[in-house]
Structures are given as structure tokens and as C-alpha cells.
Amino acid sequence: MDYAAALLGLAVVHLLAVASPGPSTVLVIQTAAVSGRRAGLLAAFAMMLGALAWAAAALYGLQILFARFEWLYLVFRIVGAIYLLYLACMLLRHAGAALPEPDPSVVRAGAWQGFLRALLLQLSNPKVMVFMGSIFVSLLPAQPPAWMDATVLAIVAFNEFTWFALLALLFSGDAVRAFYRRTKRWLDRIMGGVLGLLGARLLVA
Numbered sequence: 001m002d003y004a005a006a007l008l009g010l011a012v013v014h015l016l017a018v019a020s021p022g023p024s025t026v027l028v029i030q031t032a033a034v035s036g037r038r039a040g041l042l043a044a045f046a047m048m049l050g051a052l053a054w055a056a057a058a059l060y061g062l063q064i065l066f067a068r069f070e071w072l073y074l075v076f077r078i079v080g081a082i083y084l085l086y087l088a089c090m091l092l093r094h095a096g097a098a099l100p101e102p103d104p105s106v107v108r109a110g111a112w113q114g115f116l117r118a119l120l121l122q123l124s125n126p127k128v129m130v131f132m133g134s135i136f137v138s139l140l141p142a143q144p145p146a147w148m149d150a151t152v153l154a155i156v157a158f159n160e161f162t163w164f165a166l167l168a169l170l171f172s173g174d175a176v177r178a179f180y181r182r183t184k185r186w187l188d189r190i191m192g193g194v195l196g197l198l199g200a201r202l203l204v205a
Helices: 003-019 023-034 037-059 062-068 069-094 104-123 127-139 147-169 175-203
Strands: none
Touching: 003 069, 003 127, 003 175, 023 037, 023 069, 023 104, 023 147, 023 175, 037 104, 037 147, 069 104, 069 175, 147 175
């Protein structure tokens, strides 16, 4: 197998998946718009760490464990759905609250809270690992060399952080933050509704 072609195909398919709208996109956008650039970039970094954990699990056999013990995957899926519903409730509950004025201490705390929320969201979604496992099986050789495994993880890290960092930089800009401040009530309701629907879909799928 042509290793370069396999890695290129993997990079393209994975980037398209990362760029598709989903709960991760919603959370990074909301974090950057509310808490600023640093918080958004930390959330992007958290998304990368979570994706790396699932990619490593897919490479090294956790998908086999899920296939053998279906209840384990079900537990992960239910936990992920509940967490999405929790985030949706928080957004809907505080939709009417005014966007707080920047305060360095609050911003720092909010940044790390955003990091933790993003990491928990990514780690609570086993579908990420199932997707990665499926494209790894489809696009990579049956017994890839060790350097190829490392390259795959590097591609996942680059795609995840680059995409979410771009979103964070865009939505933490002054113009976008001003727009968000004016429309916060409705945008939070929309984003909360999207997260709630995704959580419900994951729960009943």
C-alpha cells in the first residue's frame, strides 16, 4: 500500500469530519464568544486532546472491546448524551443573562472552565472513536509500521486544533463579540437547542 496516499486520504476525510457542524463546534464558538480568545484556544486544545485519546484508543484496540461488550459502549453513549443535555440546559437557563464585562481574574477562571467543558464533551462521545476506528480500518494497512501510527496521531492533532483554533479566533473578535452581545438571548437558545437535540439523538439512537 502507498503509505503517503493512505495518510493523505485519512487527513482529508478526518478534516471534513472535524469541520462538520456538531456539539464540539457549538461549544468552541460559544466559549470563544463569551470568554474571549484565550478561552476559545484552550477549548480548541481540549478538543484536540480528547480526539487524540479516542484516536489512540481506536489504533490500539478499544473499539474491539466495545464490539465485544456492547453494554460498555452503551454506558459511554448515555453518559455523553446526558452531558450534552446538561450543557444545553445551562445555555437555555442563562440565555437571558447579560454578557459579563471582561475581568482578568474571571476571564482566567472562565478559560479553564471552558477547557474542562470541552475536554469532557470530547471524552464523553465514543462515536468519535468509532468513526476514527472505521476510517483507520478503511484507509490504513492492516499492520501499519510504528512511524505511521505516530503520523496518524499527528494528523488528528493538527486537524483538530487548527480547525477549532480558527473558530476560536474568528468568534473571539471584537466585531463578533459585539454581535453576540446584541443577540445573546437568541443565539444561546439556538445553540442550546442544537446541543439538546444532539444529546437526545445520541440517547435514543
